[in-house]
Amino acid sequence: MARRKKEPQSVHRKNISSAAEQLFFKKGIENTSMNDIAKEAGYSKATLYVYFKNKEELVGVLVLESMQKLYDYIKLALEKSNDTKERYREICYALVKYQEEYPFYFKMVLEKLKVNFESTHFLPEEKETFLIGERINDLLFHFVKDGITCGEIRSDMEILPTIFSFWGMLSGLIQLATNKEEYIEQRMEKSKMEFLSYGFDMLYNSIKMQGEKE
Amino acid sequence: MARRKKEPQSVHRKNISSAAEQLFFKKGIENTSMNDIAKEAGYSKATLYVYFKNKEELVGVLVLESMQKLYDYIKLALEKSNDTKERYREICYALVKYQEEYPFYFKMVLEKLKVNFESTHFLPEEKETFLIGERINDLLFHFVKDGITCGEIRSDMEILPTIFSFWGMLSGLIQLATNKEEYIEQRMEKSKMEFLSYGFDMLYNSIKMQGEKE
Amino acid sequence: MARRKKEPQSVHRKNISSAAEQLFFKKGIENTSMNDIAKEAGYSKATLYVYFKNKEELVGVLVLESMQKLYDYIKLALEKSNDTKERYREICYALVKYQEEYPFYFKMVLEKLKVNFESTHFLPEEKETFLIGERINDLLFHFVKDGITCGEIRSDMEILPTIFSFWGMLSGLIQLATNKEEYIEQRMEKSKMEFLSYGFDMLYNSIKMQGEKE
Amino acid sequence: MARRKKEPQSVHRKNISSAAEQLFFKKGIENTSMNDIAKEAGYSKATLYVYFKNKEELVGVLVLESMQKLYDYIKLALEKSNDTKERYREICYALVKYQEEYPFYFKMVLEKLKVNFESTHFLPEEKETFLIGERINDLLFHFVKDGITCGEIRSDMEILPTIFSFWGMLSGLIQLATNKEEYIEQRMEKSKMEFLSYGFDMLYNSIKMQGEKE
DNA sequence: GATGAATGAGGGTTCATTCAT
DNA sequence: CATGAATGAACCCTCATTCAT
Numbered sequence: 001m002a003r004r005k006k007e008p009q010s011v012h013r014k015n016i017s018s019a020a021e022q023l024f025f026k027k028g029i030e031n032t033s034m035n036d037i038a039k040e041a042g043y044s045k046a047t048l049y050v051y052f053k054n055k056e057e058l059v060g061v062l063v064l065e066s067m068q069k070l071y072d073y074i075k076l077a078l079e080k081s082n083d084t085k086e087r088y089r090e091i092c093y094a095l096v097k098y099q100e101e102y103p104f105y106f107k108m109v110l111e112k113l114k115v116n117f118e119s120t121h122f123l124p125e126e127k128e129t130f131l132i133g134e135r136i137n138d139l140l141f142h143f144v145k146d147g148i149t150c151g152e153i154r155s156d157m158e159i160l161p162t163i164f165s166f167w168g169m170l171s172g173l174i175q176l177a178t179n180k181e182e183y184i185e186q187r188m189e190k191s192k193m194e195f196l197s198y199g200f201d202m203l204y205n206s207i208k209m210q211g212e213k214e
Numbered sequence: 215m216a217r218r219k220k221e222p223q224s225v226h227r228k229n230i231s232s233a234a235e236q237l238f239f240k241k242g243i244e245n246t247s248m249n250d251i252a253k254e255a256g257y258s259k260a261t262l263y264v265y266f267k268n269k270e271e272l273v274g275v276l277v278l279e280s281m282q283k284l285y286d287y288i289k290l291a292l293e294k295s296n297d298t299k300e301r302y303r304e305i306c307y308a309l310v311k312y313q314e315e316y317p318f319y320f321k322m323v324l325e326k327l328k329v330n331f332e333s334t335h336f337l338p339e340e341k342e343t344f345l346i347g348e349r350i351n352d353l354l355f356h357f358v359k360d361g362i363t364c365g366e367i368r369s370d371m372e373i374l375p376t377i378f379s380f381w382g383m384l385s386g387l388i389q390l391a392t393n394k395e396e397y398i399e400q401r402m403e404k405s406k407m408e409f410l411s412y413g414f415d416m417l418y419n420s421i422k423m424q425g426e427k428e
Numbered sequence: 429m430a431r432r433k434k435e436p437q438s439v440h441r442k443n444i445s446s447a448a449e450q451l452f453f454k455k456g457i458e459n460t461s462m463n464d465i466a467k468e469a470g471y472s473k474a475t476l477y478v479y480f481k482n483k484e485e486l487v488g489v490l491v492l493e494s495m496q497k498l499y500d501y502i503k504l505a506l507e508k509s510n511d512t513k514e515r516y517r518e519i520c521y522a523l524v525k526y527q528e529e530y531p532f533y534f535k536m537v538l539e540k541l542k543v544n545f546e547s548t549h550f551l552p553e554e555k556e557t558f559l560i561g562e563r564i565n566d567l568l569f570h571f572v573k574d575g576i577t578c579g580e581i582r583s584d585m586e587i588l589p590t591i592f593s594f595w596g597m598l599s600g601l602i603q604l605a606t607n608k609e610e611y612i613e614q615r616m617e618k619s620k621m622e623f624l625s626y627g628f629d630m631l632y633n634s635i636k637m638q639g640e641k642e
Numbered sequence: 643m644a645r646r647k648k649e650p651q652s653v654h655r656k657n658i659s660s661a662a663e664q665l666f667f668k669k670g671i672e673n674t675s676m677n678d679i680a681k682e683a684g685y686s687k688a689t690l691y692v693y694f695k696n697k698e699e700l701v702g703v704l705v706l707e708s709m710q711k712l713y714d715y716i717k718l719a720l721e722k723s724n725d726t727k728e729r730y731r732e733i734c735y736a737l738v739k740y741q742e743e744y745p746f747y748f749k750m751v752l753e754k755l756k757v758n759f760e761s762t763h764f765l766p767e768e769k770e771t772f773l774i775g776e777r778i779n780d781l782l783f784h785f786v787k788d789g790i791t792c793g794e795i796r797s798d799m800e801i802l803p804t805i806f807s808f809w810g811m812l813s814g815l816i817q818l819a820t821n822k823e824e825y826i827e828q829r830m831e832k833s834k835m836e837f838l839s840y841g842f843d844m845l846y847n848s849i850k851m852q853g854e855k856e
Numbered sequence: 857g858a859t860g861a862a863t864g865a866g867g868g869t870t871c872a873t874t875c876a877t
Numbered sequence: 878c879a880t881g882a883a884t885g886a887a888c889c890c891t892c893a894t895t896c897a898t
Contacts, residue, residue, distance in 0.1 A: 012861090030244065034889065044863045049890070158412065160402050164394070165387060165413035172386015173379060180378075188374050198372065199379035206420035248872060258880045260874080269872070440882090458672065462868060472884045477869070586840065588830050592822075593815060593841035600814015601807060608806075616802050626800065627807035634848035676893060686859045688895080697893065859898085867891075874884085 013051050016041045017065070020058055024104050029059060060129070066102040067132045073098055074139050084152035085204065087143060092170060092200045096193075099174050106171060137163060144207075153207050162207065173199045224337055227265050230255045231275055243273060243318050267335065275336070280316040281346045287312055288353050298366035299418065301357060306384060306414045310407075313388050320385065351377060358421075367421050376421065387413045441479050444469045445493070448486055452532050457487060488557070494530040495560045501526055502567050512580035513632065515571060520598060520628045524621075527602050534599060565591060572635075581635050590635065601627045652765055655693050655703070658683045663704055671701060671746050695763065702762045708747040709774045712740045716781050726794035727846060729785060734812060734842045738835075741816050748813065779805060786849075795849050804849065815841045 019041035023032040034055055038045040052058040077090035099106040140163045147153030174196065177184065181192045188195060233255035237246040248269060252259040266272040291304035313320040354377045361367030388410065391398065395406045402409060447469035451460040462483055466473040480486040505518035527534040568591045575581030602624065605612065609620045616623060661683035665674040676697055680687040694700040719732035741748040782805045789795030816838065819826065823834045830837060 009860095033887075035887085045889090046863050046865095046891080047861080050860095050862070055889070157416075158402075161404065161409055161412045162416065164390065164398065164402075164409070165416055168387035168390030168413065169383035169417065170386070172384070172389065173382035175386065176378065176382030184378065188372075188378075190375065195375055195378070198375045199382065202371075202376065202379055202420045203383065203417070204420070206416045206418075210424065247870080249870095259872090260880050260882090261878085263873070264879070437881095461866075463866080473868090474870080474884050474886090475882080478881095478883070483868070585844075586830075589832065589837055589840045590844065592818065592826065592830075592837070593844055596815035596818030596841065597811035597845065598814070600812070600817065601810035603814065604806065604810030612806065616800075616806075618803065623803055623806070626803045627810065630799075630804065630807055630848045631811065631845070632848075634844045634846075638852065675891080677891090687893090688859050688861090689857085691894070692858065859896105861896090861898105863892105863895085865892095868889105870888075871884105871886095875880105875882090877880085877882105 009051065012043075012047075013061075016043065016048055016051055017058065017062055021062055021102075024059075024062070025102075029104055063105050063108060064129045064132070066098070066105040067129055067136070069101070070094070070098045071132055071136050071139070074136060078139060078143055084143075084147040084150065085208075087147075088204055089200065091140075091143070092196070095170055096174055096196060099171070099178065103178070106175065140166070147207075152209055154209050157207060166203070169203060170200075173203075223265065226257075226261075227275070227337065230257065230262060230265055231272060231279070234272055235276055235279075238273075238276065238318055239316070271335070277319050277322060278346065280312070280319040281350070283315070284308070284312045285346055285350050285353070288350060292353065292357055298357075298361040298364065299422075301361075302418055303414065305354075305357070306410070309384055310388055310410065313385070313392065317392070320389065354380070361421075366423055368423050371421060380417070383417060384414075387417075437479070440471075440475075441489075444471065444476055444479055445486065445490055449490055449530075452487075452490070453530075457532055491533050491536060492557045492560070494526070494533040495557055495564070497529070498522070498526045499560055499564050499567070502564060506567065506571055512571075512575040512578065513636075515575075516632055517628065519568075519571070520624070523598055524602055524624060527599070527606065531606070534603065568594070575635075580637055582637050585635055594631070597631060598628075601631075651693065654685075654689075655765065658685065658690060658693055659700060659703055659707070662700055663707075666701075666704065666746055667744075699762045703764070703768065705747050705750060706768065706774065708740070708744040709778070711743070712736070713774055713778050713781070715740055716778060720781065720785060726785075726789040726792065727850075729789075730846055731842065733782075733785070734838070737812055738816055738838065741813070741820065745820070748817070782808070789849075794851055796851050799849060808845070811845060812842075815845075 016037065020032065020037045023036055023040055027036075034048055035045055037058075038048050041048075048058075052061070073094035074091055077094040078087055080090050081087050141159055144153060144157065144159045144162055148155050148157065148159075177192050177196050177199070184190060184192060184195050190198070230251065234246070234251045237250050237254055241250075248259055248262055251272075252262055255262075262272070266275070287308035288305055291308040292301055294304050295301050355373055358367060358371065358373045358376055362369050362371065362373075391406050391410050391413070398404060398406065398409050404412070444465065448460065448465045451464055451468055455464075462473055462476055465486075466476050469476075476486075480489070501522035502519055505522040506515055508518050509515050569587055572581060572585065572587045572590055576583050576585065576587075605620050605624050605627070612618060612620060612623050618626070658679065662674070662679045665678050665682055669678075676687055676690055679700075680690055683690075690700070694703070715736035716733055719736040720729055722732050723729050783801055786795060786799065786801045786804055790797050790799065790801075819834050819838050819841070826832060826834065826837050832840070
């Protein structure tokens with residue numbers, strides 16, 4: 001078999017992680033074996049272990065990448081407008097986009113990633129993932145704060161619990177919309193996006209300064 | 215080994231599914247092998263396949279059973295009060311209780327329910343359970359409708375999308391609260407239940423008739 | 429593939445352990461894979477794990493068996509005569525026979541079997557193995573004691589250290605004779621057994637009551 | 643990475659074998675991978691194969707080196723005294739020291755030396771080491787002969803078989819003492835060295851000229 | 857000469873499932 | 878009907894070794 005050209009490490013890591021990503025997307029993480037990934041990437045199984053310590057690290061890197069992307073999406077969303085409601089919507093759409101690109105990571109963010117402060121054996125990726133998570137929180141924190149400052153969001157909100165509630169609710173909503181898309185279309189005659197819009201708007205009411213006209 | 219007394223199929227199915235349920239709760243579905251279940255139930259591994267086509271079907275039946283329980287919880291919750299807000303809260307607590315008892319099914323409800331109900335062969339006495347999801351929807355439908363009728367819920371809500379949004383959001387919220395319990399406690403100095411209460415209340419605002427004082 | 433007839437468990441265990449024994453004999457324990465054993469025994473690899481928890485247990489059982497055999501050999505050796513020297517020789521021959529049948533266990537007895545009193549996770553086999561070891565010690569203890577009593581062995585010997593020294597020395601001698609057989613034949617013009625006899629006799633002098641004529 | 647300065651082969655071989663030796667000592671031969679060695683030595687894995695045909699050869703060279711050291715130890719031991727018993731003891735201690743420094747090589751010497759010296763390609767400066775085993779034998783040969791000459795060792799001994807028997811017995815004894823150290827301490831209330839002394843002395847009796855008072 | 861890159865072959869182990877009895 | 882017995886296929890991972898550059 002022809003030996004590979006000398007390319008920077010990163011290229012191979014990218015090749016592998018891209019293959020993995022695709023398969024994870026198609027079949028889920030658990031149902032994707034290192035064998036599958038190797039085949040998809042065009043490497044031998046053993047080679048995978050040259051570039052990644054193990055499957056966990058591979059997943060970790062992918063999660064990290066996805067969170068970075070999520071951060072970018074949200075940052076961009078916030079820059080699109082100064083209007084709070086507008087910005088809120090953009091964030092929601094950012095989340096939808098994110099979950100369409102990284103459906104399993106989306107799930108993981110909700111499930112697995114139990115942040116373990118004590119755990120001493122953080123993988124480097126986990127540490128970074130955690131930090132990006134915090135930065136995303138910051139972004140949202142300021143978004144809510146600004147909204148309160150300019151009188152568009154109720155002033156009696158506690159910011160942190162609000163952010164977290166939104167996290168949980170929005171991701172739950174998006175996930176349900178995705179998984180039950182067909183059912184929704186049949187029963188409500190709404191497309192997934194229409195349904196989501198409805199849900200997003202509904203949720204916004206819960207924080208909107210009362211008396212304000214939409 | 216002495217042959218088992220001839221007992222109705224349903225008894226064996228129950229024995230097996232009960233054992234499975236216990237193990238699923240303790241170790242999760244993926245980490246419970248058919249072997250484990252057989253041992254716990256006191257049957258031979260092969261016998262499991264007499265009563266269930268495969269692991270998937272076994273899971274399917276359990277999911278259904280859990281939904282029956284959820285139905286009961288919600289029904290009970292609605293009977294506790296006539297006040298809409300009160301009833302809403304009771305529903306939320308019912309969901310929390312349900313997810314604590316059946317954490318994995320809860321997850322599955324949100325995920326693409328892999329269990330293929332069509333191909334599962336139910337016993338006659340199990341068949342009726344099949345429509346359980348719809349009955350839960352009915353319950354909620356009437357709850358919202360009643361709330362609108364008596365002026366406690368905004369009249370411009372579309373009931374079905376509202377119900378579904380709540381499903382997604384509440385389950386997302388509960389799941390996040392469960393998985394990030396520790397984090398929440400450290401960052402917000404709120405217990406899981408306090409955090410959830412905050413979230414539940416927040417969400418209620420989104421459907422509450424405006425102008426109403428809480 | 430034709431299903432096996434229903435035979436008692438023990439038959440299969442025996443089949444497997446026999447195959448393993450043969451392979452261990454030919455290639456050593458480390459170089460024998462579960463795959464090899466399965467093939468040799470005519471079972472599938474997975475079947476091995478039906479009858480043995482893992483490779484370690486398989487080895488453990490074989491070691492136990494071999495020690496049982498060693499015990500039998502020594503017991504028999506001691507019954508062959510009343511003369512101390514004669515009995516000593518028989519013991520030596522028993523050891524030779526044992527090492528020819530179980531060369532790798534012989535090695536293990538010297539190396540691996542660090543008796544670990546503290547270790548709580550004794551495999552059952554390990555416990556039994558340990559006990560058989562003790563019984564073998566008993567046998568030898570009485571042999572030496574008897575020899576002293578009837579004035580054929582020096583009375584100033586400390587029995588336990590003597591036994592242990594003999595264990596180490598005899599096994600070392602036998603092992604060397606086995607591994608260097610060719611070399612011995614070329615350089616000394618002695619067969620392995622002749623060489624061993626020389627060594628055995630030499631060692632006997634070290635405990636023989638002085639002044640006694642051989 | 644900067645290419646290495648051009649240094650004589652022997653330097654690289656030494657670097658590599660030193661690294662290997664350290665690791666072998668720490669983790670055993672089997673548990674030390676070529677990867678480990680490369681890292682420890684600061685070379686690339688592939689480079690190891692420039693200087694050594696394979697792992698086996700690397701081990702072979704190390705074994706040889708260790709035998710050189712053993713030779714030195716024994717030579718030194720013999721020079722310490724003129725008294726036969728004294729010299730015998732020093733030899734024993736030399737062996738103990740050797741086995742503590744090179745535990746695995748010690749084992750290999752007793753086992754069927756798998757290292758194929760014939761097919762190993764030695765550097766010129768390593769070639770001379772090849773006959774080291776014979777030279778050790780010579781040393782011992784003269785020791786016994788001298789002992790006989792001065793009437794301290796029984797004159798009816800055959801020298802070569804005696805030497806070999808000692809080899810086997812002493813190494814067996816030392817190995818057992820090492821592996822069963824804990825057991826010995828508990829059962830005999832002797833330290834490893836005390837036990838060994840007892841065994842060494844016992845064995846000496848077997849060659850000592852009778853009638854001699856110790 | 858030195859190495860980065862790659863891999864074939866194999867390690868032990870688990871598990872859902874099947875089938876003759 | 879119930880099961881003991883058996884297995885194929887897969888799992889993640891490791892390692893000594895090779896070869897083009």
